[in-house]
Amino acid sequence: MRRQVHDVRDRVTGTGEGAPRQLRRKLGHADLRVVPETRRALRELLRHWGRPGRAEIAELLTSELVTNALVHTGRDAELVATVGPRGLRVEVRDKVAHRPELGVPDADTGTHSTHGRGLILVQxxxxxxxxxxxxVGRRSGKVVWFELAPEAGGAV
Structure with a gap:
């Protein structure tokens, strides 16, 4: 049995002291194997960043955005994570203009729909x-993003 190898193109920039560092990663459509790989790459980027627990929150939220892009668009996406003195900004870009929706509780059962629950975590x-x-047109799409300060509850 041949082992399939998939192409992971990480690009990390900004290695000077105090300079913002950035991780860029192409995400192949419907390849959910990139989710844990992306978490590991982000963990490496954030190794010495923020108060305890902040990097773990960033990993969780990044997983949600990456998974949403891959599952709900059926297209390639791109992750851009930028960390600097003021905080972290993670963007997931895709080529589908449809905006994601938050899961809304069902009034009758009190439960959430199966879609959009990850965005409630992000929110x-x-x-x-x-x-x-x-x-617009062939260049249409969207960026779903979040920001985290190095300290809990801080402004980015």
């Missing part, structure tokens, strides 16, 4: 988050 744990539309 709850991130210092800021949002969706930014990109272009």
């Amino acid at each position: 709850s744990l991130a210092d800021a988050w949002g969706v930014t539309a990109l272009g």
Whole structure:
């Protein structure tokens, strides 16, 4: 049995002291194996960043955004994580203009739909988050992003 090898293209920039560092990663559509690999790459980027627990929150929220992009768009995506003195910003860009929706509790059962629950985590744990539309036509798409300060509850 041949082992399939998939291409992971990480690019880390900004190695000077005090300079923002950035991780860029192409994410192949429907390849959920990239989720744990992306968490590991982010963990390495954030090895000496923030108060205890902040990097773990960043990993969780990044997993949610990456998974959403791969599962719900059926297209490639790109992760850009930038960490600097003021905090962390993670962006997941895809080529589908449809905006993600938060899971809304069902009034009859009190449960959430199966879609959008990860975004509730992002909304709850991130210092800021949002969706930014990109272009029109063939260049359309969106960026779903979040920001975390190195300290809990801080402004980025």
